[in-house]
Amino acid sequence: MTAAGVIALCVLAGCSNGAPQPLTKPPYTVTSIRSGLVSPSDLGKGATEFEDTDHASHVIYTPPNSIPTCPYVQRSEDVKVDVQPAVEPVGGNPTGRFIVGPQRVGPSSLPVVTQGAVVFQSPSLADGTMDTVAAESAKCPEAFSVLGGPPSVVGAYKVGSRPIEMDGWKGFAQHLVHTSPPEMNPDTYDDLVTVVVHKANAIIYVGYAQIKAVGQRADSDEKVKALMTTTLDRLG
Numbered sequence: 001m002t003a004a005g006v007i008a009l010c011v012l013a014g015c016s017n018g019a020p021q022p023l024t025k026p027p028y029t030v031t032s033i034r035s036g037l038v039s040p041s042d043l044g045k046g047a048t049e050f051e052d053t054d055h056a057s058h059v060i061y062t063p064p065n066s067i068p069t070c071p072y073v074q075r076s077e078d079v080k081v082d083v084q085p086a087v088e089p090v091g092g093n094p095t096g097r098f099i100v101g102p103q104r105v106g107p108s109s110l111p112v113v114t115q116g117a118v119v120f121q122s123p124s125l126a127d128g129t130m131d132t133v134a135a136e137s138a139k140c141p142e143a144f145s146v147l148g149g150p151p152s153v154v155g156a157y158k159v160g161s162r163p164i165e166m167d168g169w170k171g172f173a174q175h176l177v178h179t180s181p182p183e184m185n186p187d188t189y190d191d192l193v194t195v196v197v198h199k200a201n202a203i204i205y206v207g208y209a210q211i212k213a214v215g216q217r218a219d220s221d222e223k224v225k226a227l228m229t230t231t232l233d234r235l236g
Contacts, residue, residue, distance in 0.1 A: 022236025026200035033117045036234035052097040059150045062086040065094035070140035083139040089129045092118035107211045117204035130198040155180040167232045171197035193220040
């Protein structure tokens, strides 16, 4: 049973205090943040987890201690502004980057969740870093193209962003839709939402990616919100 399912049953049964108790609370540590991140059981049967150990062969490589701001933009040849795909914070302790998803990715598989966090000695350091991340994210263009590279990344990208606030965590949710050229892949598209939120002395990020059949509604925005609710309930 997923953590969300446990929470729902607890509410229906009238558990004491009327709400699940968080596993931790501020000030956060690397260990306490790790205890609240998405686990294979949150996604369901068939999910597995591994740590991204800085493989430079990634087609959209960013350092595993970085915080995402504009995924895939480093592959584009037509971006008119100077925007970075991620920010490497100074003075923070990263949890590492962990990926939870199916053993084989496809249109009918589980989503792929990419997640991590950076924990700082003080809330003021986290505040300053979040300001930098938000400013860089705001420069991400609404549309760009990748003309060359691996077939999995070539195509058109559309990007939308909105502020988000959940349980005292504040940040942004960035929705990216990638379509391949018709001659390469006319049947599917990539539906990716990246959430970056900040509270007290920590910044966490969660990327939720699905491969959808053309004609299917993009719903990663709704699904990652439900997943983040579970995660943030655990973190307090």
